[in-house]
Amino acid sequence: MRDKLIVGNWKMNGDLATNARLLGRLSTDWHATQGRALAVCVPAPYLAQARAALDGSDVAWGAQDVSEHRAGAYTGDVSASMVAEFGARYAIVGHSERRQLHGETDAIVSAKARAALAAGLTPIGCVGETLAERERGETDAVVARQLDALIEALGRDIARIVVAYEPVWAIGTGRTASAAQAQPVHAMLRSRLVRAGAGDVAVLYGGSVKANNAAALFAMPDIDGALVGGASLDADEFLMIGRA
Numbered sequence: 665m666r667d668k669l670i671v672g673n674w675k676m677n678g679d680l681a682t683n684a685r686l687l688g689r690l691s692t693d694w695h696a697t698q699g700r701a702l703a704v705c706v707p708a709p710y711l712a713q714a715r716a717a718l719d720g721s722d723v724a725w726g727a728q729d730v731s732e733h734r735a736g737a738y739t740g741d742v743s744a745s746m747v748a749e750f751g752a753r754y755a756i757v758g759h760s761e762r763r764q765l766h767g768e769t770d771a772i773v774s775a776k777a778r779a780a781l782a783a784g785l786t787p788i789g790c791v792g793e794t795l796a797e798r799e800r801g802e803t804d805a806v807v808a809r810q811l812d813a814l815i816e817a818l819g820r821d822i823a824r825i826v827v828a829y830e831p832v833w834a835i836g837t838g839r840t841a842s843a844a845q846a847q848p849v850h851a852m853l854r855s856r857l858v859r860a861g862a863g864d865v866a867v868l869y870g871g872s873v874k875a876n877n878a879a880a881l882f883a884m885p886d887i888d889g890a891l892v893g894g895a896s897l898d899a900d901e902f903l904m905i906g907r908a
């Protein structure tokens with residue numbers, strides 16, 4: 665059985681005082697149990713705070729995006745090596761909010777994944793269809809295209825990433841894909857990963873994951889954990905998802 669990974673995505677939320685309480689709770693109350701890992705992806709300005717609070721704990725940390733470039737005239741961007749300097753393990757790449765609000769294409773997302781790997785980070789590559797795409801019956805085609813771009817760009821290194829299936833219509837809406845809706849998409853992603861020689865890659869589910877639906881999702885054979893937005897801002901809720 666593959667290990668489960670539960671990753672919090674704080675998005676653009678937090679402040680020093682609130683973070684201190686949340687990180688403090690995670691660091692004292694989460695103990696690595698066999699086959700379960702917990703991480704939080706924080707806004708870049710809080711990476712130092714995450715490291716100070718979590719170093720030596722069983723909780724890992726990461727960023728929510730990295731530049732596809734190594735360094736240079738890219739005002740406002742943050743490089744993967746900068747993130748890595750703060751002890752981060754993960755970097756989310758290609759979140760649907762980045763794809764939709766910042767025009768990130770499959771090519772850009774792949775370049776970001778490559779930059780993260782080069783800096784020693786594990787990219788969490790997000791894929792997912794919009795509601796309109798689902799209603800047109802295009803879920804598999806869209807999600808497969810997004811994963812295939814990563815497979816093509818990374819070659820054998822595809823085995824070193826984490827994938828997150830996040831149906832866009834389920835993000836922040838309270839509309840979770842049911843375990844029965846998510847599992848077939850995860851199985852399709854898995855079969856492509858197996859064909860690429862990366863069958864052990866963790867495929868997380870994301871989109872309105874809460875303590876009360878996590879167990880059903882985690883019981884599915886191809887769901888290896890969760891990328892958790894809103895519910896990761898509440899220590900009790902997030903810890904319950906971690907233990908679900």
Ligand code: PGA
Pocket residue numbers: 673830834835836837838870871872873891892893894895
């Ligand atoms: P949500 O967000 O859990 O708030 O739906 C998930 C995500 O966007 O990663």
